[in-house]
Amino acid sequence: MPQNTLLILDDDRSFAERASEFAREVGFEAHPVMTLGEAVEAASSRRFDCALVDIGLPDGCGLELLSEPRLVETRKIVMSGNAALAKWAGKSVPGTLGVLTKPFRFSAFRELLAKSPLSRDDAAATSRSNLLGDSPAMRATLDELHAVAASRFPLLIHGESGTGKELAARLVHARSGRSGRFLAINCAALSSDLLASQLFGHQRGSFTGAVETHAGLIAQADGGTLFLDELTEAAPGVQAALLRFLESGEITPLGSRSPRQVDVRIVAATNLVPRRAVAEGRLRADLYFRVAGYEIRMPGLRERPEDVEVIAQAILDELNAEYGTFRRFDRHAFDAVRHYSWAGNVRELRQVVQRAYLQGGPLLTLHRPAESGLPGAPATKTLAEVERDVILDTLAACGGDRAAAARRLGISTRTIYNKLASYRGSVAAPLRASDPG
Known part of the structure; x- marks a missing residue:
């Protein structure tokens, strides 16, 4: 498995080199840079698992780097010669592992690095949620995604196949501050009955073959985000059930008489133009207006x-x-x-x-x-x-x-x-x- 990667930004060359040597000794692939410009360029060309960033730099403030969209899921270690500033920055920047006040002992640095390595599953999820691009079209899309992430609005993402709709959904979840899981399902991959069962769950014995109780994906994503890919392929009955859930926040598993309240943020996607899908009868109009609390179009690569x-x-x-x-x-x-x-x-x-x-x-x-x-x-x-x-x-x-x-x-x-x-x-x-x- 590839090493975890560490970006080190500090204008003190000797310190950056010592920190790099230490990081390599504990199993990191270290990439030291001296200026904010070099750091932004490095972040635009590859993904980093962790970043050690000095706040005070000759060409700017390290906080500018920490707010870069490309580092949204990178775990950050903030350092500064000013203890109060480092502490404030550590609380203000999402994904911060901790703060270090210069001069610091490398044992403290080691402890923070020990929190940083990702598991195989987490690393794959981070890679999948990495939307790249610095074009005006991509910057505008990322700005929208960041703006809507912290809200509770349901989100509808549309665009051609291969434009990164699930990556966008993962980014929104990562920036949302929600503590629950991110789960995804392709609505076109399952029959109507099976899709309903997967989403809402069922009780043991509720139908032939239901040998055990199944908690649906909505319940499993409680406190988190559920991504519904290809929503327009869901059958009308499933769309009606989703509409009721969005309106009430309740689910009733098949075979159960007791509804359950859950807190799930729905992010849906389609490769169709949503209003055209409504006009063609492929998406219920009432569901569209519910699920599109905010609507984002992913630009094509061309x-x-x-x-x-x-x-x-x-x-x-x-x-x-x-x-x-x-x-x-x-x-x-x-x-x-x-x-x-x-x-x-x-x-x-x-x-x-x-x-x-x-x-x-x-x-x-x-x-x-x-x-x-x-x-x-x-x-x-x-x-x-x-x-x-x-x-x-x-x-x-x-x-x-x-x-x-x-x-x-x-x-x-x-x-x-x-x-x-x-x-x-x-x-x-x-x-x-x-x-x-």
Whole structure:
């Protein structure tokens, strides 16, 4: 598993270097910077689990960095030579682990770092909730998300597939101050009866197959946030039940006679234009006006082309961390996709970066995919599927010579044989006619 990452911002170079050495000794990957500008640039290009930030800096105040949207879920350690200022900042900044007054003992620093590492599940959730981008369109969207987060309003997020609607919901939950869990369900993935049961729960014996009592997701999210993805795909009966819950705050599990009051913030999402969905009968008008206490549209990637490189770099950082590599983009890496429309948005960009990662060497270049002609069509291939395609394509290009294909891909011939054997054994991944098998 990749190391936890630590951003250190202090204008005292010798202190920053000592703090970095200490952090590395206790298992952190440390990234020291001397100025606020360098820190903002670092935060825009990668995710940090923890940040040690000095408040007083020559080019600004460290609190400016701590309010950066990119560090919304980063755990912060605030330090200053002024004890009162450090204490005030520690109470004012969300996600603060603690404060340190200079000069301090590194044992105190160690204690705070011990609170910082994320569990595997928490790290995955933090990564998933990291919305990247510094374009005007993304900044405006982030401003809206931050503004609505602390309210109790239900929220409706809409936008094309792959624009980050669930990431936005997670960010809202993280900034909300709610102590309960964030839970999510895709309303299109379940039948009407099963969706109702999953949401509202049921009592043992309430229907055939109900062998035990099930607390629904709404009850499980008490005190937290429930994300309803693809709300417009929910059946009319489920939509009616959701409307009643939003109006009363009560749920009644199937088979129960006693309603239960719960405190759950609903965040819903759709890839349709909400009022058009209402006009087409896919979303109840009364539910729409209830669930859209506030409404936010996620911009498509083609509306913010200046964010493509930042997001691509974050994807490459994830791949390098996962596979223990140090690949980077060539200086002309983005030329071919500079004006591409990204029908699948960030999902399609991820696929393009994954393909470049598997096909390239130390320096990567992105290749323009064929336009699908389907607005909002997601690129749904997994990394394993992309890897399979690259291996089979390379074999075909090498005339079936496994050793030559292995050299071109930078892997061993044994790996080629093992991969081919796994493809033959998988119904979902049959060999192509071009594979020399």
